[in-house]
Structures are given as C-alpha cells and as structure tokens.
Amino acid sequence: MENNSRVSEFTLVGFTDNQQLEILLFIVLFIAYLSTVLGNTLIIVLTIVNQRLRSPMYFFLRHFAVLEIGFTSVMIPKALVNIAMGHKAISVYGCFVQIFVYFALGSTEFFLLAIMSIDRYVAICNPLHYSSTMTGWNCSLLVLCCWGGGTLLFMGPAVGLFQMPFCGPSTINHFFCDNGPLIRLACADTTLLEYTYFLTAMILLLGTLAIHVISYAKIISTILGIPSAKGRQKAFSTCAAHITVISITYGSCIVLYLRLNKPSEVDYSKVVAVFNTVVSPLLNPFIYCLRNEQFLEKHLQTMYHSLKDSMRVGRTTVRT
Template sequence: MRNNTGIMLFVLRGLTDDPQLKVLIFIFLFLTYVLSIVGNLIIIILTLMDAQLKTPMYFFLRNFSYLEVAFTTSYIPRYLYNLSTGDNTITYIACFAQIFFVILLGATEFFLLATMSYDRYVAICKPLHYTTIMSNKVCKQLLLGSWLAGLMIIIPPISLGLQLEFCDYNVVDHFGCDAFPMLKIACSDTQFIEKMVLIFAILTLIITLFLVFLSYINIIRTVLRFPSVQQRKKAFSTCSSHMIVVSITYGSCIFIYIKPSAKEGVTLNKVVTVLTTSVAPVMNPFIYALRNKQVIQAFKDSIKRFVFLSKQ
C-alpha cells in the first residue's frame, strides 16, 4: 500500500508563466497586502485605544479586522515568495495547513458577518435594551460561537483530506493550496469528500445568509416606521458599510463554489480567489472607515495626539 504522504512536495502552478506579468502581479499583490495590513491594523488600534469606539459594533469590527489580516496572510505572502524566488514548491504539511487556515478563517468570517448583522438589528430595532442584550459577555460568546462554527466546518473534511493518497502527479493548478485543485490530483476516490466540502460550503452560505437576511428584513421594517427622514438616513448609514462588505464577501464565495469542477472556469476562479484574498481585505477597512464618522473622528484625534506628543 502507498503511504498517503508519499508525495512530500507539491508544485503550485500559479497564475501565469509570463515573466513580465509575474512582475506586475508581484507589485500588485505586495501593495494590496501592505495596504490591507496597514488599513486593518489602524482599525484594530483605533477600536482598542479610542473610548468612543468601545461598543459591541466596534468590538466585532476589530475582530473582523483580525480575521482579514490572518486570512490574507495565509495566502498572499507565500505566493509573493514563490514569485520572487521562482520556487513554486510547497511541502505536504504546509499545503494542508494552508487549506485548514484559509477555510477556518473564511468560514469564521461568514459567521462573524452574521453576528455583526444581529448586532445592527438589536441596535436599531431594540435600542433601549441594546446594552443589556449585547453585553460584554454576550459579545464574547457570539465571537467564540463564530470560531467554533468555523472549526466544525473545517475539521471533518480536513480529517478526510489527510487520508487521501497522492501518487505521481503533484502539480496543483492554483497559486495556493485549495481544496478542489488538491482533490483533482489525488489518486484515491474523492467523491465523498467533494460532496462533503460542497455541502459544508453551501450550508455555511445558506445559514449565515439567512441570518443576515432575517436581521436586515427586521431592520428595514423598523426603519420604515421612523417618522423622520433624517432618522431613516442615519439608521441606514450605520448598516450600509456592513451591507457592502456582505455583498462583496458572499458574491465572491458563491462564484467560486457554484461551479467548482468546471474546467473552463479554473482560471477565472483563480482570479476571483486573488481578489478575495488581496483586494477585499484592502477594501473592507476603508469601506468601514470612510463611511463611518466616528472612525474618521477617532483617526483625526489620534493624529492630533501623535503630532502634539511629537512636538513636545
């Protein structure tokens, strides 16, 4: 019998073989990675330091930024290393570790987005009971629940994936280790695990999207009953950033998983994955910051304090 770890190295095909295009991709990914780290770290620091941002909404936003930093770091630095050195190999352990963290962080992000929509529902529909319902303890429990849900999504398929046999072919048609490209090169039967991955992905999307949809249906009903137009605008503005991020996150994930085995969609799926792991983490902090007056004010106050301290 073959040892399922007989192949100790995989070769990542990447996005292109064109040397000039590789340079452009490297510059693009490096810039987006730096911007995503800086943008999300600013959100994290502001929500930790500023007293006005010590609310459940910013608690979840801070943890969402942690996830974004970890998610983009699990993919992009490795590919930047591959592009800069020409070494496209990745070890068996590193490959499965990458799959584990990418799916864990991605699934946790979906459940956290659903939790954030519930927070907006309580804030708008039950404002008098907001501090009681969204207590510090409840917020931590909801966060822990998001992480546990992510673990429940990844542990069964990754456990089966570690039992797969890889025979002679070790070239992964992707720029990182991804579930479906890995399943394609396995020489053991993958039908059951393929179905499991699809079912878990669809369940994650359906459950979290239903919770988001339910929260916003109730929000819209409540806001439409507000007597003043200004109150409605203020209520919708507090949700608009979250709705934009939800649309980007769900849209890209649905696109990737709708037709995972379509050969003609492999290249397009790789491009979408690049956008999901590099561009989205850049956009999200700016979406939240630029559309949020409290975050902008906290940033201005921090700059003023820094300038004042540097002059002393």
C-alpha cells in the same frame, strides 16, 4: 502521512510563466498585501486606543480586521515567496495546513459577519435592550463561538482530504492550495469528499446569509417607520458599510465555491480567488472607515482633541 508518502511536495502553477508579468504581479500583490495589513491594523489600533470606539459594533469590527489579516496572510506571503524565488513548491504538510487555516478563518468570518448583522438588528430594532443584551461578556462569548464554529466546521472534510492518497501528478493549477484543484490530484474516488465540501460550504454560506436577510428585513422595516428623515439617514449609515462588505464577501464566495468546479474553469476561479483573498480584505478597511460616518466622526474628534491637548501642553512648556 503514510498514504501521501509518494508525493513529498506539490508544485503551484501560479498565475503565469511570463517573468516580466510575474514581476508586475509581485509588485501589485505586495502593495495590496501591505496595504491590507496596515489598513486592518489601523482599525485594530483605533478601536483599542480610542475610548469612543468601545461599542460592541467596533469590538466585532476589531476581530473582523484580525481575521482579514490572518486570512490574506495564509496565501499571499507564500505566493510572493514563490514568485520571488522562482521555486513554486509547497510541502504536503504545508499544503494541508494552508487549506485548513484558509477554510477555518473564512468560516469564522462568515459567522462573525452574521453576528454583526444581529448586533445591528438589536441596536436598531430593540435599542432599549441593547446595553443589557450586547454586554462585554456576551460579545466575547459570541466571538469565541465564531472562532470555535469556524474551526470545527471544516474539520471533517479536512481530515478526509488529509487521508486521501496522492501518488502523482503533483502540480496544482492555482496560486495556493485550494481544495478543488487538490482533490483532482487524489488517487482515489473523491465523490464523497467533494459532496462533503460542497454541502458544508452551502450550509455555511446559505445559513449565515439567511441570518443577514432576516435581520436586515426587520432593520429596514424598522428604519422606514422612523418619522424623521435625518433619523432614517443616520440609521441607514450605520448599516451601509456592513451591507457592502456582505455583498462583496458572499458574492465572490458563492461564485467561487457554489458552482461547478470544472478543470476548464480553473483560470476563472483564480481571478475570483484573487478578488476574494486580496481585493476584499484590502477594501474592507476603506469601506468601514469611509462609509461609516460614526467611525469618521469619532476618529476626527479624537484627532482634534489630541491635537488640541498637544498644543496646550506646548504652550504651557513655552511659558515655563
């Protein structure tokens, strides 16, 4: 950190200087964050406890819920503390850690979403080979590759940013440490670093998006060939939630990172970043639970059998 010794901490501008508006923002962000953690924790618990939710699809969904909790926890708690304490500062080390974890978890999410599309492709287009292809070992290996790939992908750009000299000013016009506003504070030529971040993000987003497009093109072709209308509807229902999450996640990230990041557009980027880091993780549990008929059906069946067993035990106790 010798190059960064001139700046010991950065100041995060946040959302606004209006104290009353900050109180409202604190309440909204706190409720959204708490709901996100509880909603995704519910998915994790249900997919572990419920024996009927042990398929590869729910295995991947459980890891996706873990990622969503980690992803939103990287930024929101620190933003809430800054608003509550009125001290909008973050150390240089904390800033770099926040950036790296943010991009590592985000990249892992994109890889995992791509794996989930492949899982749906195998389940619908090659159902006879599904059980032999998506074994527990293979699913665990795929998830491990997602974590490893997401961590390593942005390692190079992160090291490059870490070695940049920062000698002032130290004010970041954002509510968390993002690479765009931070790069503009470096006291050196950042052209190569900016292109590296842009190219890495483009490879990640467009590469995984190509997997989604190819998978769902074949999935839709297969579904349209199903003679039964009920069968087509059931097949589409298993993909509806995943398609919705893909649209939200990729839409917000493409707008946020694959566009010219000019200083005049920072306020707009804050709005998109809030949607990407707060709204999207909050909506995902509702999307998967409410739009996935299989999830609801199996969960309701479990609740029904549990209630029935409890009533049976209660009657037996009373008789005794």
